[in-house]
Amino acid sequence: MNSSSQTVRVRFAPSPTGPLHIGGARTALFNYLFAKQHENSKFILRIDDTDTARSKPEFEENILAGLDWLGLKHDEIYHQSSPDRKKLYRTKLEELIKQDKAYISQEEIKKEGDRSEVIRLRNSGQKVTWQDLIKDEISFDTAELKDFVIAKSLDEPVYHFASVVDDMDLQITHVIRGEDHISNTPRQILIAEALGATLPIYAHIPLILATDRSKLSKRHGATSVFDFKKLGYLPEAVLNFIATLGWSPQAQKLEQEIFNLEELVKYFDLTKVQKSGAIFNLEKLNWFNKEYLKKLPESEQLEKIKQEHEFFATKPENIAPELLKNTEYLPEVIKILETIPESDFADPEKIKSAIWDFATEKGRGAVLWPMRVALTGQAKSPDPFTVAAILGKTESLERLRSVI
């Protein structure tokens, strides 16, 4: 851990145009961890809502709730739409125009919504280079950027401008964000230089990729943090998974896989984050989840298992005949289950011990497989005892009887 007294101020700056997705969560986590590794640090949440048309309050709530679920508490929060922020953007814009570093330019209208006047930054077209904490040196020739637009009007700054003004005003020391922002960085450096700001240190983290190696997005299924919550994943598992996607502990040749937030703060090293994108591997997430599930008290484990499987809520219908070939021992299973008192039925172990001898005698596969299939309708599921305990005595017996 590289603890120091140097002031560190980082920000996570989502725009509330969609729910908090897994990539955003990872960016937030890396910012959080980096901040917590320094004594004098602040983890700042900045809601980038300058796009009034696409920004929605429910998305902001979703982002806040998602971060809270993961346990990533922020120290300060700002909204780009707040009056004092907007006033600041205008002041800075006027300042640049006054210094002739920016100017109002007359435009031809190319598409709907275009203005006849916008504000552009004077760009001398120099080569811009920065030392990225993760990617090392990156440089761009900014000539082709020309005099780019920084605001639609004095009261409508474009993202780049608002972002840089805020980073400067909030004294952000490290900008840690997704690598999809790399190509934005030269523009922002140019703006920062025009404003006379001290440049922050940049760290661009690689993207989380879908199985087909493309950028992970909604079309790849569950991607929002709350999707995972709904599916029964524990926040600790999600956190552990995204932290070790693209990063692994180096300290003392540690071959540890399980880390809680505190340990992540201890071992995480931003500069050791992988340079290349990482594929989102659901199976590994599942494994992490099982590991954390095992640490839970039994009643909570059952509750989580219940959340994970749809068949608990809906009775299996039309069970495939090839799954349920042999039902000859089910009547006996039903008899045995009937003898178990209601109060013992919540305990998988009690159910198991009641049936075990019979199953061993007749063949476990012959007895337990059909029992499980009758209860779940699935080829793969948790064991029949756990399933029966979660379903309860009445529901279990009902499902078993219905297949005979």
Next chain:
RNA sequence: GGCCCCAUCGUCUAACGGUUAGGACAUCGGCUUUUCAAGCCGGUAACCAGGGUUCGAUUCCCUGUGGGGUCACCA
């Protein structure tokens, strides 16, 4: 297409010039003449290609190839 970034098992990664290229997930086999899961044990499986540099390259450099990102008066 321009610009930028990247490249070790199927996946996530370790290695920082000399290793039987290690671990985890997944997978396969065993413990267990077929419950699911878990557990333990074991197996299969990788340095993108070609040039350099070097006594020696997975590691350093160049080129190629492949993959990704980005090209707004969105953020």
